[in-house]
Amino acid sequence: xxxxHGLLLWLIACSISQSVLAATDVExxxxxxxxxxxxxxxxxLIDTLPTASxxxxxxxxxxxxxxxxxxxxxxxxxxxxxxxxxxxxxxxLVYRAPTEGKQYRAIAALTGEILGEYKxxxxxxxxxxxxxxxxxxxxxxxxxxxxxxxxxxxxxVDALMGSLQPEYLPLIHQALLVEKDNQIREPxxxxxxxxxxxxKETELYRSAINTLHGSLYPAARIALIKFIEAPHHxxxxxxxxxxxxxxxxxxxxxxxxxxxxxxxxGIALGAVLLLAAIGLAITFGVxxxxxxxxxxxxxxxxxTTFVVQQCMPNHLNYSLLVAIPAAFLVSGxxxxxxxxxxxxxxxxxxxxxxxxxxxxSLILQQAVRSIFGPLNxxxxxxxxxxxTFSVNPGLALTYNRLYIILFSLLLLAALALVLKKTLFxxxxxxxxxxxxxxxxxxxxxxxxxxxxxxxGSGIAxxxxxxxxxxxxxxxxxxxAYIIDSFMVVVFGGVGxxxxxxxxxxxxxxxxxxFEPLAGAVLAKIIVLVAIILxxxxxxxxxxxxxxxxxxx
Amino acid sequence: xxxxxxxxxxxxxxTSMQLGxxxxxxxxxxxxxxxLMGLLALLIIFPTCNLLFAExxxxxxxxxxxxxxxxxxxxxxxxxxxxxxxxxxGILSLGHGAFFALGGYAMGMYLMRQIGDRGVYGxxxxxxxxxxxxxxxxxxxxxxxxxxxxxxLMILLVPGALAFLFGWLAFRSRVxxxxxxxxxxxxxxxxxxxxxxxxxxxxxxxxxxxxxxxxGFDLQDSSTxxxxxxxxxxxxxxxxxxxxxxxxxxxxxxxxxxxxxxNRTRFLGYRVEHYKLFVFxxxxxxxxxxxxxxxxxxxxxxxxxxxPINSIEMIIWVAVGGRGTLxxxxxxxxxxxxxxxxxxxxxxxxxxxxLGGLFVMTTLYLPKGMVGFVEQLKAGEGRSGRxxxxxxxxxxxxxxxxxxxAADQGELK
Numbered sequence: 001x002x003x004x005h006g007l008l009l010w011l012i013a014c015s016i017s018q019s020v021l022a023a024t025d026v027e028x029x030x031x032x033x034x035x036x037x038x039x040x041x042x043x044x045l046i047d048t049l050p051t052a053s054x055x056x057x058x059x060x061x062x063x064x065x066x067x068x069x070x071x072x073x074x075x076x077x078x079x080x081x082x083x084x085x086x087x088x089x090x091x092x093l094v095y096r097a098p099t100e101g102k103q104y105r106a107i108a109a110l111t112g113e114i115l116g117e118y119k120x121x122x123x124x125x126x127x128x129x130x131x132x133x134x135x136x137x138x139x140x141x142x143x144x145x146x147x148x149x150x151x152x153x154x155x156x157v158d159a160l161m162g163s164l165q166p167e168y169l170p171l172i173h174q175a176l177l178v179e180k181d182n183q184i185r186e187p188x189x190x191x192x193x194x195x196x197x198x199x200k201e202t203e204l205y206r207s208a209i210n211t212l213h214g215s216l217y218p219a220a221r222i223a224l225i226k227f228i229e230a231p232h233h234x235x236x237x238x239x240x241x242x243x244x245x246x247x248x249x250x251x252x253x254x255x256x257x258x259x260x261x262x263x264x265x266g267i268a269l270g271a272v273l274l275l276a277a278i279g280l281a282i283t284f285g286v287x288x289x290x291x292x293x294x295x296x297x298x299x300x301x302x303x304t305t306f307v308v309q310q311c312m313p314n315h316l317n318y319s320l321l322v323a324i325p326a327a328f329l330v331s332g333x334x335x336x337x338x339x340x341x342x343x344x345x346x347x348x349x350x351x352x353x354x355x356x357x358x359x360x361s362l363i364l365q366q367a368v369r370s371i372f373g374p375l376n377x378x379x380x381x382x383x384x385x386x387x388t389f390s391v392n393p394g395l396a397l398t399y400n401r402l403y404i405i406l407f408s409l410l411l412l413a414a415l416a417l418v419l420k421k422t423l424f425x426x427x428x429x430x431x432x433x434x435x436x437x438x439x440x441x442x443x444x445x446x447x448x449x450x451x452x453x454x455x456g457s458g459i460a461x462x463x464x465x466x467x468x469x470x471x472x473x474x475x476x477x478x479x480a481y482i483i484d485s486f487m488v489v490v491f492g493g494v495g496x497x498x499x500x501x502x503x504x505x506x507x508x509x510x511x512x513x514f515e516p517l518a519g520a521v522l523a524k525i526i527v528l529v530a531i532i533l534x535x536x537x538x539x540x541x542x543x544x545x546x547x548x549x550x551x552x
Numbered sequence: 553x554x555x556x557x558x559x560x561x562x563x564x565x566x567t568s569m570q571l572g573x574x575x576x577x578x579x580x581x582x583x584x585x586x587x588l589m590g591l592l593a594l595l596i597i598f599p600t601c602n603l604l605f606a607e608x609x610x611x612x613x614x615x616x617x618x619x620x621x622x623x624x625x626x627x628x629x630x631x632x633x634x635x636x637x638x639x640x641x642g643i644l645s646l647g648h649g650a651f652f653a654l655g656g657y658a659m660g661m662y663l664m665r666q667i668g669d670r671g672v673y674g675x676x677x678x679x680x681x682x683x684x685x686x687x688x689x690x691x692x693x694x695x696x697x698x699x700x701x702x703x704x705l706m707i708l709l710v711p712g713a714l715a716f717l718f719g720w721l722a723f724r725s726r727v728x729x730x731x732x733x734x735x736x737x738x739x740x741x742x743x744x745x746x747x748x749x750x751x752x753x754x755x756x757x758x759x760x761x762x763x764x765x766x767x768g769f770d771l772q773d774s775s776t777x778x779x780x781x782x783x784x785x786x787x788x789x790x791x792x793x794x795x796x797x798x799x800x801x802x803x804x805x806x807x808x809x810x811x812x813x814x815n816r817t818r819f820l821g822y823r824v825e826h827y828k829l830f831v832f833x834x835x836x837x838x839x840x841x842x843x844x845x846x847x848x849x850x851x852x853x854x855x856x857x858x859x860p861i862n863s864i865e866m867i868i869w870v871a872v873g874g875r876g877t878l879x880x881x882x883x884x885x886x887x888x889x890x891x892x893x894x895x896x897x898x899x900x901x902x903x904x905x906x907l908g909g910l911f912v913m914t915t916l917y918l919p920k921g922m923v924g925f926v927e928q929l930k931a932g933e934g935r936s937g938r939x940x941x942x943x944x945x946x947x948x949x950x951x952x953x954x955x956x957x958a959a960d961q962g963e964l965k
Contacts, residue, residue, distance in 0.1 A: 290730055345916055350730050351644045352915040355871060358864055359911020366904035483741050483860065486734045521745050528742040532718075532735055536725040 042067050043110055046075055046093050050086035054129055061132065062167075065139035071110055073143045080136040084109065085123040096123055138163060145175045150184065157187045161219050169195045187393070190215050194223040209242045214249040216257065216394035221250050257395045262512050268401035270508025271408035272470060275463035276481040277488035277500050278412060282456035284486075285495035286432050287449065289343055290354040293361035294485060295478025296368075297457045300334060301327035301464020302473040303368060306377045317382040320465060327461035334364075335457025339450045347449075361478065369475040376474040385469060404466050411462060416497055418455075428452050432495075487531050493541030502542060507531075577796050583923065584796060587879035588789060594621070595785040599778040615774040618781050619849050624889050625784040626846040628882035629791045631869045633838035635881035636795045638870060640804065641831050642811035644729075647736030648839050649863035650743050651711035653853065655840025657747075658710055660760035660853040661694060662703035663771075667764050680762070681755045691753045700767055707844040708837045715836030716829065723825040723832075728814065737860050744858035759854025766848050777849070784845045788882065791838050795878050798831065807831055868907070871914050874921030884921060 045063050052060055061079075064072045078084045078095065086093050087106055094106040094115060103117040128136065137159060144156035153175075160168065172192050179185050193211035196204040205227075212220040224243050276298060283291045291297075304327040309319045338360055346353045385403055388396040419425040430438040431448045439445045464477075471477065484507075492503025507527060514523035535541075578585050598621060601613040630652055637643040669676040673683040677690060696702040718739060722732055750756035769776040798804050806827050809817045818824045847853045856862075866885075873884020888910070895903040918925050928934055932941040 290733075342912055342916065349915075351733065352919070354644075354730065354733065355864075355867060356912050356915040359868075359908040359915075362904045362908035362911070366901070366908070369904075370901060479861075483738060487738060490731060490734055521749055525742045525745050528738050528745075532738055532742075533721070535727055535731065535735055536721045539725055539727045539731060 042069065042072055042075075046109055047091075049079075049084075049093055049126055050091045050124075054132060057128070057132055058135055061135055061139050065142050073140065075109060076136055076140050076143065078109075079126060079128060080133065080140065082125055082128075084126045086126060087115065087118060088122055088124055093126070094123070134163065138165065138168075142168065142171050145171060150181050153179070153181070153184050157184055157191070161187060161191060161217055164191055164194055164219060166195055166199065169199075187217065190217050190220055194219050197223050197227050205239050206242070209239065209246050212250075213246040214253055216250065216253055216392050218394075221247060224250070254394060257392070258516075260391075261395060261397075262516065263509060264397055264401070266509030266512035267405055267505060268508070269512055270505035271401075271405040272467065273481075273484055273488050273508050274408045274412065274501060274504035275404070275466050276460070277485040277492075277504055278408075278415060278497070279456040279458075279460035279463065280485045280489050281492075281495075281497055281500040282415075282459065283453055284489055285497075285500070286428065287452055287456075288350065289347075289453065290350055290357065291343075291453075291456070292354055292358040292482065293338065293364060293478075294357075294457075294460055295480070295482035296361045296364040297331040297335060297460035297478070298464040298467060298481055299368065299473075299475065299478040300331045300364070301461030302379070302468040302477055303372065303377070303464075304330045304461065305465045305468040306372075306379050306473055309380055316380050317384060319380075320382055320385075320469075323465045324462055327465045328458040329461075331461025331464070332454040332458030335460075336450050336454040338457075339453035343453065344446070344449070361482075365475050365478070372475075374475060376472040379468040379473050381469055400469055404470065407466055411459065412497060412501055415459065419497070424448075424451065487528070489541075490535065491531050491541055493543035496541075496543045499541060499543035574793070577793060577800060581796065583877060583879045584792065587882065588792065591785055591789050591792075595782060599781060602774065602778060615777050618774075619777055620893065622777070622781040622784045622849045623846060624886045625781070625788050626842045626849070627866075627869065627885040627889050629784070629788045629842040629845075630839050630866060631873065631881040631885035632788075632791050632795050632878050633835040633842065634866050635870045635873075635875060635878055636798065636838070637831055637835045638867070639876035639878075639881065640799050640811060641807045641828060642814070643828060643832060644733045644867065645736045645832075645835075646733045646860060646863050646867065647738075647740035648835070648866055649860075650736075650740035650858055651715060651836040651839035652843035652846070652866075653743075653747075653855075653857035654711045654714065655707045655843030656847040656853040656857060657754060657760065657843075658697075658703055658706040658840070659844035659847045660763075661697040661754075662700060663763040663766060663848060664760050665694075665698040666766065667762065670764055671762070679755070679760070681750075681758065682753070685750060687753075694753065704844075707840050711836040711840035711843075712833050715833045719829045719832040720825075723828045737863065740858050740863055741860050744855050744860075747855035747858060755854070757855070759852060759856075760847075761852040761854075763848065763851055771848055771851070780845065780849050784849070787841055787845055791841070792878055792882065794834075794838070798834065799878070803827065803830070865907070868911055868914065870921075872910060872918070872921055874923030874925075877921070877923045880921050880923035883923070887922070 042064065045060055045067075049057065049060055061076065064075060075084070083095060084093060085096050085106070092106075092115060093109040095109060096104040096106055096118075099105050099117060101117075103119055104123060106115040106118050106123065107113070108115055141156040141159040144152050145160070147153055147156070169192070172188055172195070176185065176188050176192065179188060189211050193208035193215075194217075196208040197212070209224070209227075212224055215221075224247050228240055228243050228247075276295075279297065280291065280294050283289050283294065305320070305323040308323040308326055309316060312319055312322065338357070342356050342360065343353055346356060381400065385400045388398050389402065390396040419429065427438070427443045427448050428451075430441070430443060431445050431452075435445055438448075467477065467481075471480075488503045488507055489500060491507060492499030492501070510527050510530070511523050514526050517523075518526060578588070598613050598618055601611050602615060602618050605612040607614070630648070633651075634645065634648050637645060664679045667679065671680040671683075673680055675683045678687060682690070697706070718736070722735060727735060746752055747754050747759075748757055754760065763771050765771055766776065766780075769779065771777075799807070806817065806822055810822075810824050810827060814824055843853075843857075865888075869885035869888045870881040871884070872888055873882065874880025891906065892903065895906055914921065920928070925936070928937045929940040930937075932938060
């Protein structure tokens with residue numbers, strides 16, 4: 001024990017006086033360990049952990065990582081998560097497991113031997129601080145770099161990228177020698193180049209700069225800038241020029257990335273608008289009914305999602321699949337009810353319909369507020385919708401938006417199919433075109449009206465399920481979307497699903513493109529004003545119906 | 553849809569020639585005459601009761617009530633403005649709240665400048681919120697608002713100019729019906745978003761408030777409140793007469809024909825856009841005046857006034873009162889707002905149910921509003937009208953029976 005302590009004290013002195021040259025420490029440790037292998041086994045390293053100071057622990061962590069076995073990984077992870085304890089009396093490093101009583105079972109850290117049961121206060125956690133936490137993460141990543149699982153390696157490289165230290169260089173070299181996966185090689189190469197560039201070996205600079213040329217890792221750009229600003233190389237202005245070019249190419253790629261990201265967000269917003277507007281395209285576009293309660297149908301769908309999730313808390317991952325048909329039914333039924341009780345009496349009086357449905361929207365809002373309360377409800381996101389999908393190191397797309405884009409397109413396609421290919425769709429179009437004629441052909445026009453309105457409302461309900469994943473679910477949810485959805489339908493052209501798609505997408509993208517230039521609110525205002533002006537030019541929207549239907 | 557609204561003066565042309573301009577406007581307008589009489593009575597009774605009778609007296613009208621009624625009167629003026637374009641020209645504007653709010657903001661800016669160095673930060677030049685935002689000088693569009701005449705001009709000009717611009721663009725390219733309604737809604741929505749922004753220089757979220765005095769009179773003083781009340785009542789009366797004058801003129805007939813058959817009117821050679829634009833701008837200016845009188849009475853103006861729901865609520869006042877009857881619109885505004893004050897106080901939960909139900913019921917069962925309903929009853933049209941007549945007949949029968957129990961039964965049959 002005393003020997004180890006002596007050695008450590010020497011190391012501390014080293015590390016404190018020369019913390020910049022941390023690499024030497026590692027070399028020293030390595031050389032020491034080769035000289036005295038019996039002392040520096042993993043067991044002996046961890047035996048010193050309980051009593052070590054933070055600075056000593058820092059060195060110990062590095063040494064443990066050097067061993068890079070599964071055991072050392074387990075120890076480091078446990079240390080990071082605060083699962084590592086020691087018995088106060090014997091200073092043995094243990095994990096603890098709860099027993100039935102108040103005591104804990106102590107399990108020796110390496111051997112897994114059960115050392116008996118102890119009270120809580122007899123065991124003490126091995127403390128770490130924030131600095132150590134960062135070092136631990138890196139140490140774990142270094143160990144993981146040798147993992148046989150490529151995903152673990154990938155994760156490790158990503159973790160290392162955040163805080164590269166010169167002493168990682170040998171490990172990265174080793175990893176590069178054996179690594180075959182290109183997806184992992186690339187960041188490793190970048191890491192190596194970044195480290196090379198900050199080293200003193202001038203002959204490596206050129207190839208390092210070449211590697212970093214156009215690399216999207218934030219570390220690459222930082223390293224290049226440091227290189228340019230650093231005073232230590234007066235010899236090679238060529239290299240500096242090259243570095244500047246490399247930065248320029250990075251910046252250009254970042255710009256492209258930003259544009260791509262904005263477009264992605266724009267398409268996602270467009271998909272949301274599309275979802276909100278599809279239902280309206282039916283009630284307003286096909287039936288000519290201004291349904292101001294449309295937003296509340298969306299809200300009902302969102303609340304249905306909430307209720308479904310409350311009913312099946314153990315199957316959150318499947319709750320959305322249940323919620324979609326449920327929301328369709330709830331909103332659809334409410335829609336049919338509204339049509340039968342109010343709108344039926346107001347056909348041909350568009351402006352009156354507008355007022356009546358606005359009244360209904362107020363009633364629905366207040367009803368929801370009375371039942372669920374005025375606060376926003378917490379709707380959970382299932383696991384498969386969380387997370388991101390990274391296209392390149394600088395661009396990560398969130399899965400939930402991706403799903404919503406796909407879902408909205410799917411819904412539009414399904415609706416188009418219903419309209420074109422089913423008997424109901426045929427009857428619906430017939431009633432729209434010529435009511436008396438359809439009626440005399442034996443179509444129950446009143447029934448078709450009710451079902452059409454129900455379909456439009458039901459789709460709004462489905463949109464509500466999707467929106468519950470993106471925004472707050474509260475009584476005012478619908479109001480936020482009603483004006484936007486009308487804008488989409490009016491802009492795209494009434495009675496035209498294709499127009500709705502184009503309208504929604506262009507409004508969404510326009511919004512998101514203006515946003516970085518002018519701010520979110522101003523972007524919205526610009527788009528609104530643009531639509532107001534656009535309608536002056538084409539009062540019937542982008543894809544106007546031609547012929548007789550226009551008169552209606 | 554047909555509206556029995558454009559009431560022609562029942563007196564013939566020869567007699568009306570000899571009448572004064574005011575009388576000529578009101579001949580045959582029984583509802584209007586009663587409305588103006590009522591307004592005049594209100595104008596005299598309320599301030600008198602407020603100032604003459606001491607607190608606690610049975611006849612005393614509290615300053616709170618006075619201000620509340622004054623607010624209703626502003627709403628009534630606004631309703632007349634909405635009715636002028638919706639009831640008489642068929643333009644359903646879902647954005648009239650924007651003109652009301654702009655007028656209010658113009659007045660609010662004047663009142664802000666009147667605060668001077670009495671604000672929290674004591675800056676003589678800048679309103680508090682600008683000092684708070686570290687602004688060093690007044691934005692250019694605030695200049696002139698320390699003068700009342702300039703503010704008064706702006707109260708008319710700003711809503712008028714916006715209405716002119718919007719209407720010119722919209723009517724010229726024949727955006728009509730629902731499309732126009734949705735566009736006006738988008739307009740007020742965009743304005744609301746804009747006024748919520750702090751760097752617009754209109755106080756952002758909080759709007760303009762903490763006013764001290766108007767034309768040197770203390771706003772908290774009850775005599776000032778009386779003055780504002782009188783101003784509101786007079787403005788309402790004048791607004792009514794102006795709207796009546798417009799609708800009774802030849803121009804007004806053209807407006808009604810635009811409402812009922814726009815294309816036919818156009819084919820007859822009228823420049824429909826010009827008529828629409830004219831009445832739209834006049835209506836916006838009236839709304840602006842209403843807003844300007846409203847702000848000093850309630851003491852605040854904020855971007856919430858631009859919210860689309862406010863504008864739609866105005867429509868329901870007119871629909872409840874009776875679209876196409878100017879006094880009906882004014883009465884509708886007062887009635888609905890009285891109900892709102894009462895219900896939001898007594899049953900806050902119920903108010904939105906009530907308002908929503910009002911929308912549905914009015915459109916379904918009272919297409920011509922209260923005024924139309926009363927007329928329908930009198931004329932005995934429809935189910936309710938027949939019921940009313942039948943009830944009247946029953947009542948008369950009973951009276952006759954009571955009076956002459958021995959009367960000849962055959963005669964009654």
